[in-house]
Amino acid sequence: xxxxxxxxxxxxxxxxxxxxxxxxxxxxxxxxxxxxxxxxxxxxxxxxxxxxxxxxxxxxxxxxxxxxxxxxxxxxxxxxxxxxxxxxxxxxxxxxxxxxxxxxxxxxxxxxxxxxxxxxxxxxxxxxxxxxxxxxxxxxxxxxxxxxxxxxxxxxxxxxxxxxxxxxxxxxxxxxxxxxxxxxxxxxxxxxxxxxxxxxxxxxxxxxxxxxxxxxxxxxxxxxxxxxxxxxxxxxxxxxxxxxxxxxxxxxxxxxxxxxxxxxxxxxxxxxxxxxxxxxxxxxxxxxxxxxxxxxxxxxxxxxxxxxxxxxxxxxxxxxxx
DNA sequence: TGAAAATACCGCCAGC
DNA sequence: CAGCTGGCGGTATTTT
Numbered sequence: 597x598x599x600x601x602x603x604x605x606x607x608x609x610x611x612x613x614x615x616x617x618x619x620x621x622x623x624x625x626x627x628x629x630x631x632x633x634x635x636x637x638x639x640x641x642x643x644x645x646x647x648x649x650x651x652x653x654x655x656x657x658x659x660x661x662x663x664x665x666x667x668x669x670x671x672x673x674x675x676x677x678x679x680x681x682x683x684x685x686x687x688x689x690x691x692x693x694x695x696x697x698x699x700x701x702x703x704x705x706x707x708x709x710x711x712x713x714x715x716x717x718x719x720x721x722x723x724x725x726x727x728x729x730x731x732x733x734x735x736x737x738x739x740x741x742x743x744x745x746x747x748x749x750x751x752x753x754x755x756x757x758x759x760x761x762x763x764x765x766x767x768x769x770x771x772x773x774x775x776x777x778x779x780x781x782x783x784x785x786x787x788x789x790x791x792x793x794x795x796x797x798x799x800x801x802x803x804x805x806x807x808x809x810x811x812x813x814x815x816x817x818x819x820x821x822x823x824x825x826x827x828x829x830x831x832x833x834x835x836x837x838x839x840x841x842x843x844x845x846x847x848x849x850x851x852x853x854x855x856x857x858x859x860x861x862x863x864x865x866x867x868x869x870x871x872x873x874x875x876x877x878x879x880x881x882x883x884x885x886x887x888x889x890x891x892x893x894x895x896x897x898x899x900x901x902x903x904x905x906x907x908x909x910x911x912x913x914x915x916x917x918x
Numbered sequence: 919t920g921a922a923a924a925t926a927c928c929g930c931c932a933g934c
Numbered sequence: 935c936a937g938c939t940g941g942c943g944g945t946a947t948t949t950t
Contacts, residue, residue, distance in 0.1 A: 829926065839940045844927070856926055856948090892949075 607677025
């Protein structure tokens, strides 16, 4: 039996607790092989209100006797709620203590600020909501904020980007505990379209959203993904049926990027997946992703992710070995 | 590492 | 006329 302690405070984001809570709860309820006890706790231990006005009952944090096998997950909340929570010395101290005891400690969305405050993110690679990345990097310079990840596992510390990605992260924990088959069945039960690995960027989600919105660019992106090996800006324009100039404008207004950057991102994304799921040589991965040489791939990775391909492989291959 | 060559970016503008 | 398109070309960035 794994205990999951969801840490709450007034003004938390409803989905940040409900998502992971249901993921673990579903696993426990439907999978004979899996067993979780999910508890909600807050500093005051009362009924607290979430962002949308739901009242949820919480146990008192201090009453929790921490065990080495526990998992602690801190929810995100509104700016105001986070600010108040950061000032809650008891809460921060409890988290700091938990960090030294439990097997896994993590956050969803802006909950990362509380872990940062407790000193748990120093020297770690972490994820948070895209709109909060810069603020977190400034708030705690010792934390290495990965702007692309939807969730990151760095040793015992797990962080996720925001709301629904908390579910992806919870499922990765289920996989860690009970294997992929069970995690996949839970995902199916929750009717998740596809389970996303942590390295899949928030940027991809934006692209996916465009696709579903029926935006012409969405279809172009899908096409482009299949032709990475012979793609440059004029070619992309041709696929899109637009002039270079107009394609440029569309990319700016819909995706906040430029055509060449878009192509580069798609290439990096593709290569990144291959790096972490196969043992193929960097050179062959570079070639398949449309980089003429390994050197060019390395430079693109540095620009897009601030990391070298080799580092990506090292960081993510451990996860897959488990 | 450095410099030349290639490619991309984007303000501007005429044309639809 | 407003609003969108796409060509031009100087500057910036990336590649070789």
